[in-house]
Each structure stands twice: as structure tokens, then as C-alpha cells.
Amino acid sequence: MMTRRTFLCGLTLGVLSAPHAAGAQQAGKVYRIGTLVTSQIDLRGEIFLTFLERLQELGYRESRNLVFEHRGADGRPERLQELAQELIAANVDVIVAWSTPAVAAAKRVTTITPIIMASSGDAVATGLVDTLSRPGGNVTGVSTHQAELATKWLQLIVELLPRAKRILVLWDSTNPPDVVARPGLETAAAQMKTRLEFVEARDAADYELALRAAAERRVEGVIVLPSGRAYTHRIRLAEAALKSRLPTVHGFREFVDAGGLLSYAPSLRLLARQAANYVDRILKGAKPANLPVEQPTRFELIFNLKTAKALGLTIPQSLLVRADEVIQ
Structure with missing residues (x-):
């Protein structure tokens, strides 16, 4: 298993100082x-x-x-x-x-x-x-092209759970990529004859409540649209999903390191x-x-077999052979 990566979402900002000489670092410049x-x-x-x-x-x-x-x-x-x-x-x-x-x-x-x-x-x-x-x-x-990736996450969860008809999508309407991804997800779900339930979630309490309610409604799987808030609460999110016995698909491998089931994401x-x-x-x-x-140019498919076992799921061989990494 690779070392857990904890650096996700980041922001930097600065002011350009003196002009730089094209094609070379300035001697003595820090x-x-x-x-x-x-x-x-x-x-x-x-x-x-x-x-x-x-x-x-x-x-x-x-x-x-x-x-x-x-x-x-x-x-x-x-x-x-x-x-x-x-x-x-x-x-x-x-x-x-x-x-x-x-x-x-x-x-x-x-x-x-x-x-x-x-x-x-x-x-x-x-x-x-x-x-x-x-x-x-x-x-x-x-x-990244988030709309295309979101469709891929849906395809993966349907391949994992071919009989699933109800999928929960945890999203944040204040996160622009989530808003961009939603229409494509809805179109793909209609073509696959799968029902999506979009639920807003922005903190640990939201995730726990949404997952508990989804289990009570017999939702069969969860797509977590990636955001800074979701990343911050990824451990609590994974624990809540496991407690509700819901398999989760993610857009960053750090979620799988934290206990999520699978991720498909850029390296x-x-x-x-x-x-x-x-x-x-x-x-x-x-x-x-x-x-x-x-x-x-490279995307990684990663599974957490420990989580799959805890959920009582068997990952299809057709998915395992495509995996870039399997966490035991």
C-alpha cells in the first residue's frame, strides 16, 4: 500500500515582483x-x-x-x-x-x-x-473534465452493483465543478435507468445524516463528488458509509486511503x-x-478490499484486473 497522501486541495496566491529574464533563473534571486x-x-x-x-x-x-x-x-x-x-x-x-x-x-x-x-x-x-x-x-x-469523470464514477458503481437502481450523490452546490458535473450525471443515469438522489452535504454532520437516511431508504451506493469540504471530512465520511453499509465511489484516492471503497482519479x-x-x-x-x-494523462483506479470485505462485497474480477492499486 502506498503512503497515504494527505495533501489535496490547495490554494496559493501572490504578487509578481520584478520582471524575470526569459528562459533563465535570475542569479541570486530568491x-x-x-x-x-x-x-x-x-x-x-x-x-x-x-x-x-x-x-x-x-x-x-x-x-x-x-x-x-x-x-x-x-x-x-x-x-x-x-x-x-x-x-x-x-x-x-x-x-x-x-x-x-x-x-x-x-x-x-x-x-x-x-x-x-x-x-x-x-x-x-x-x-x-x-x-x-x-x-x-x-x-x-x-x-480535469469533471463532467466526464462523474459519468465514469457512475459507470463504475453500476458495474460494481449491476442491480442497483438508486444511487445517492453527495454534492456541494457551492463547489463549481459539482454544478458542472450534475447535468451530465443525470443524463447518464437516465440512459442507464438508474435513479440518482442528490443531497447537499458540507460538513461531517451532513454526511452522517445523509448516509444514515439513504440506508433507511434502501439506497444501494454512493457517489461522493469531490470538494475541499468532503476531503476535510473524508475519515468521518468513510466511517459513516461503513456504518450504514453503503459502498462509496470517490474522485480522489485519499478517500480510499481513509476507508472509502474505490476511487477513479488523475494521478x-x-x-x-x-x-x-x-x-x-x-x-x-x-x-x-x-x-x-x-x-x-493518467488516471488511477484504486480499491480498498478491507472496506469491501467489511461491506460483504465481492469486487468483480473485471474491475480488479483494471485496478492500478488494491489496498488490502
């Missing part, structure tokens, strides 16, 4: 990178360490030519803008933002400082960039490396408006 996550940054977590490792490969070293400013919103997305303003005051050179709300908060605060989407959903549909090829403004980075390690590449290009003088937005 660059300041701001980071802000919806929860709290784990500086020893695999995602941040992967990001840092790639920066080191590109010639950056902490305390030599690189300084970080970290901020965490403690699971309260409404604080992101305030924390972004703090990073502006700290005069960071570039913003690295994990999550759509983080990017959006940074964008509201500055039109000058480069903002890198280390992870975001549907950047065009949510208004973060103009187009993927020509993002415009001061935002670029990596973006967060590769996203971290892509984000570091953007940082390097920006610090060497590239303009965000001219750097095309990239999309993930």
Missing part, C-alpha cells in the same frame, strides 16, 4: 511561492514532496533560491479569499492553487500575479480561463509534477495567458 489549501498542508505528504522534488530537479532549493508561504483554510472555503490576500501582502511571485475554489479565490484577488492550477475541474466551464489553448489573463495550469503525483513545471516556466518569464492548460 523566489517566493505561496500555497493555500482548503484543509491544511502536510509538508511531509507525498503530493507536496513530489511537487518539491520536481522543483529541485529544475534547479530550485529551499533556503537558497526558493521560499514558501503556506496557508490553510481548515476546511472552510469561505476563508480562501482572506488567506489569498495575506499571500498578496507577503509578495509571492506565483500562486499554486489546488482546487477550483482556491483558483477562483486567487483570481478574485489579483489579475497580475500568475496563478497556477495544480488541480481544478472544468476550468473553462467554471470561468477560470477563456480556453484551454489560450487561457488569457493570469491563470493557467492543469484542469496526483503527476499533477504535482506538472504544476512544478508551470512554476518553472512562469519564473523564467513565461506569461500565463500564453501557456496552454494541460489535462491529466
